[in-house]
Amino acid sequence: MKCKVGDMAIIIGVRDPRCTANIGVPVTVLGPLPTDGEPEWVVEPARPLLLFCEFAPSLPPILQSDNRAWVLDRHLMPITGLPLDGEVKDDLLQPA
Secondary structure, X not given: OOOOOOOEEEEOOOOXXXXXXXXXXEEEEEEEEOOOOOOEEEEEEOOOOEEOOOOOOOOOOEEOOOOXXXXXXXXXXXXXXXXXXXXXXXXXXXXX
C-alpha cells in the first residue's frame, strides 16, 4: 500500500469516470477500510467530493454530505515531506 494513517495525499484516480472532478483534491488518510478486495482508505477531503452509489450505478454522482469518503489505495498519491497548512490547502483548491 502506498499510504498510511495520518498521511496527506492527493486523489489521482477515480472508480467512476463521472467523478473526475475529484482528481487533485487533497485528503487526510484516516484509516484503512476493512475489505476483502483491493486496499481502500477512509479519508477526510479538503472539500466535498462527488460520490456515486455502487448499488444504483444509473443514478448520477452527488456531492457528499459529510466529511469522510473512501478511496482505493491506487487512487491516492501520498504527499511526503510537504508541510500542508490551511493556506496551502486553499491554494491547491484554486484553479490555475
